[in-house]
Amino acid sequence: MSDSQLKLPASMDKTPLKPPAVTALAVNSLQLPSSAAQQLKSSGSATGNPRNKCALKPGYSLMSWIRLCNSGADLSGTGGRVVPVSRSELALHNQVNDAWMAIRGKVFNVTRYMDFHPGGIDELMRGVGRDATKLFDEVHAWVNYPQLLGKCYVGPLKDNVAANVETDIIRPPPAPTELVPRFDWIQQRSELTLCFYTRRMANPGLLLKRKDASDVGLEVRVQLGSIWHVFSFKLSAAVVWPPKAVRVGPETGKIEVVLTKQVAEPWQTYGSQEISKLNSTCDERLTYEVLNCEVFNHDSFELCLQSIEQSVLVHLPVGYHLDIQLPLNGELLERSYTPVPHNCLLSNSEQIDANASPSIRQEFLIKHYEKGAVSSELKQLQPGATVQLSLPRGNFGLSALEAHRNILLLAAGSGITPILSLLRPLLKRQTNRIERLQLMYFNKTQADIWLKDKFQALQEADERFTCKNILSEAGGRISQELLAPLFNKQQAESFSFVAVCGPTGFNTAAVNSLRELQLKPDQMHVFQ
Numbered sequence: 001m002s003d004s005q006l007k008l009p010a011s012m013d014k015t016p017l018k019p020p021a022v023t024a025l026a027v028n029s030l031q032l033p034s035s036a037a038q039q040l041k042s043s044g045s046a047t048g049n050p051r052n053k054c055a056l057k058p059g060y061s062l063m064s065w066i067r068l069c070n071s072g073a074d075l076s077g078t079g080g081r082v083v084p085v086s087r088s089e090l091a092l093h094n095q096v097n098d099a100w101m102a103i104r105g106k107v108f109n110v111t112r113y114m115d116f117h118p119g120g121i122d123e124l125m126r127g128v129g130r131d132a133t134k135l136f137d138e139v140h141a142w143v144n145y146p147q148l149l150g151k152c153y154v155g156p157l158k159d160n161v162a163a164n165v166e167t168d169i170i171r172p173p174p175a176p177t178e179l180v181p182r183f184d185w186i187q188q189r190s191e192l193t194l195c196f197y198t199r200r201m202a203n204p205g206l207l208l209k210r211k212d213a214s215d216v217g218l219e220v221r222v223q224l225g226s227i228w229h230v231f232s233f234k235l236s237a238a239v240v241w242p243p244k245a246v247r248v249g250p251e252t253g254k255i256e257v258v259l260t261k262q263v264a265e266p267w268q269t270y271g272s273q274e275i276s277k278l279n280s281t282c283d284e285r286l287t288y289e290v291l292n293c294e295v296f297n298h299d300s301f302e303l304c305l306q307s308i309e310q311s312v313l314v315h316l317p318v319g320y321h322l323d324i325q326l327p328l329n330g331e332l333l334e335r336s337y338t339p340v341p342h343n344c345l346l347s348n349s350e351q352i353d354a355n356a357s358p359s360i361r362q363e364f365l366i367k368h369y370e371k372g373a374v375s376s377e378l379k380q381l382q383p384g385a386t387v388q389l390s391l392p393r394g395n396f397g398l399s400a401l402e403a404h405r406n407i408l409l410l411a412a413g414s415g416i417t418p419i420l421s422l423l424r425p426l427l428k429r430q431t432n433r434i435e436r437l438q439l440m441y442f443n444k445t446q447a448d449i450w451l452k453d454k455f456q457a458l459q460e461a462d463e464r465f466t467c468k469n470i471l472s473e474a475g476g477r478i479s480q481e482l483l484a485p486l487f488n489k490q491q492a493e494s495f496s497f498v499a500v501c502g503p504t505g506f507n508t509a510a511v512n513s514l515r516e517l518q519l520k521p522d523q524m525h526v527f528q
């Protein structure tokens with residue numbers, strides 16, 4: 001890791017006011033995960049604040065740690081050498097003045113970090129002299145330890161599974177439905193930030209709803225798999241709608257909602273909240289109005305929808321879709337579509353992997369089928385018309401791709417839309433960085449290819465990404481012969497995971513070919 005990589009994380013780049021004590025009532029209603037609840041009991045947070053963060057001694061801020069890391073000091077204690085460490089050796093370094101800790105097969109010397117640890121020395125000591133991966137993840141899986149402890153790296157844990165050490169593979173987290181997001185808040189004079197912590201690679205979705213015109217009612221729904229965790233807030237005072245910023249980290253699992261206070265002053269408490277659960281397969285619909293509906297190419301169009309009264313912001317988990325529902329001849333028609341990033345529309349010349357923040361808008365690229373009732377109806381929609389959208393749906397697990405650095409994407413026609421949503425999170429992934437991401441995009445003719453220029457630009461901007469267009473008019477089709485050269489196990493860059501999306505016939509042919517090439521079910525995901 002180079003020195004220049006160690007920068008202050010954006011979220012810590014401010015000096016926030018410390019949140020004052022939360023009332024007993026609010027704490028009770030928090031439903032902390034049991035591990036965190038136990039910590040609260042055992043460490044007896046004096047303030048009653050759900051956070052267990054300690055006040056750091058003067059001179060031990062994050063900034064000071066970064067300065068120390070960049071000072072050239074020998075923080076690993078090995079003089080810069082990488083030394084493999086056995087478990088028995090690790091166990092010897094269990095003192096506050098000689099503290100080593102293994103996380104995901106890597107041993108770090110955390111002795112000098114002790115005083116800088118925001119959770120305090122006692123907490124950090126719980127993990128020293130041993131493999132602390134599980135404990136670390138239970139407390140704060142989102143913390144970027146490889147970056148913070150880069151200069152403290154001693155070496156790989158010797159008897160760890162070899163593959164783990166070499167490729168930094170991280171085991172998939174337990175099923176997301178077991179997880180309850182942990183809530184926290186932080187404020188500045190003019191801002192209130194609501195934070196929700198899920199888990200690394202949890203791939204959360206988010207829905208924000210303005211509850212009433214008084215601007216103190218806010219509903220925050222965090223989607224984990226098929227469960228929505230609904231936080232209904234009554235804030236201490238009014239805030240401005242929409243939020244100033246909303247950040248959802250598919251990799252870190254951290255969500256931040258930054259609200260501007262209508263009156264800039266410190267608050268005693270954020271207010272109060274109630275938590276409930278909702279199944280995402282429920283029939284709830286959100287009403288959207290058409291902003292515009294325009295031709296995209298010879299047989300497709302772009303449809304831009306906006307939440308009615310702009311009162312709902314939605315962020316879909318990566319690889320999820322929405323069902324669009326509209327009435328026709330007394331019946332309700334419904335079809336699934338994956339929204340595309342705003343920069344995929346014709347009117348937008350930005351690169352494909354730009355901003356993907358939650359939005360009051362949902363934008364779609366839709367292929368028009370002459371005999372397709374839904375696409376024909378949607379194509380005729382005029383600005384101001386309304387449609388109903390379902391809550392985000394899907395079964396894609398981002399963590400399934402976590403261990404893979406060479407990923408192949410197979411898309412046919414409009415099946416490109418869920419595949420598009422993978423590009424950004426994969427290319428931006430910090431842990432186990434992607435080495436090669438190849439898109440094979442199947443269409444009939446040149447004129448059918450969507451977003452050709454955008455893929456070209458992305459290919460030029462990021463050498464890890466390549467796009468290959470395959471046209472059936474030129475005899476190209478999905479087959480074992482076509483794919484076989486990509487799965488030569490003798491080559492280091494052979495693909496180890498494939499995501500597929502297209503019509504049923506395409507998906508079946510792709511899966512059959514991949515099976516013949518010895519790919520296992522857990523090395524594929526098919527978007528149906």
Ligand code: HEM
Nearest residue numbers: 051052053118119123124126127132135136139143145148
């Ligand atoms: C494995 C043993 C560890 C335990 C038991 C532990 C415990 C804790 C606790 C209780 C907190 C306060 C949580 C809160 O804000 O609610 C915390 C915060 C923190 N810890 Fe650790 N920790 C451990 C290891 C580490 C390591 C190795 C690092 C180094 C990268 C680290 C970095 C941090 C950071 C950056 C925070 C602040 C997180 C935030 O504000 O979101 N911790 N830790």
